[in-house]
Amino acid sequence: MLFRRRKPPRFREKLRSLIWPRKGPLRPLRYYRMRVLRLAASPYSVAMGVAIGVAISWTPLLGLHVIIAIALAYLSAASVVAAVLGTTIGNPITFPFIWATSWELGHILLGREKALPATGIDLAEMLKKLEISQLWKPVLEPMLIGAIPLALITGVVVYTITFYAVREFQTRRRMRLSERLRALPDGAAESTPTT
DSSP: OTTOOSSOOOHHHHHHHHHSOTTOTTHHHHHHHHHHHTOSSOHHHHHHHHHHHHHHHTSSOTTOHHHHHHHHHHHTTOOHHHHHHHHTTSSTTTHHHHHHHHHHHHHHHHTOOSSOOTTOOOHHHHHHHTOHHHHIIIIIHHHHHHHHHHHHHHHHHHHHHHHHHHHHHHHHHHHHHHHHHHHSOHHHHHHSOOO
C-alpha cells in the first residue's frame, strides 16, 4: 500500500495518538479554518453559511442539523458547503456542553426548577421507546428555548469574524495573483489561464 508505515504502530502509540495526535491537537482546527477561507464564494455567502451551520448546531434536533442548515443556506443565498462545515461545530466532543448550556438557559428563561420533576422520569427508557410527548416538557422544550438566544449570539459573532477573515484572505490572494502576473514576461501573461 502506498504511503504505509514501515513499522505498524504499537498499541501504546495508537493510544497516545488518540489522546494527543502526533501533529498536535490544533491541526484539525487549522485545516478547518483554511477549508472555510478557501471556499470560492463571496465573503457574505461563506460567513452566512458558517453562521447558519453553527447556529443550527445549538438546537436539540440531532440528525437534522445538516438538512436544516442546507435548507436555510439555500434560502438565504449562503454557501451550502460553508453551512455544512459550520454544523461540524456540533460533534460528540461539544454536544455535552451544548446540551447542558441550552438546557440550563432554557430552564432559566422558562422560570422552572433546574432539576427534572420528582415523579421519576426514566430518560433512557423514553429515548428507547421514542416517547417524544413525554420527553418534550422536561427535556426538549427547555433545550429548544435555551438554544434560540445562544444560536443568535454565536451566529452573529461567527458571521462577523468569518466575514472579515474571508474578505481579508481573498484580498491578499488577489494581490498575490496580480503580483505573479506582473512578474511574468509580457507574452506569458496572455497565455496563462486565470481562475
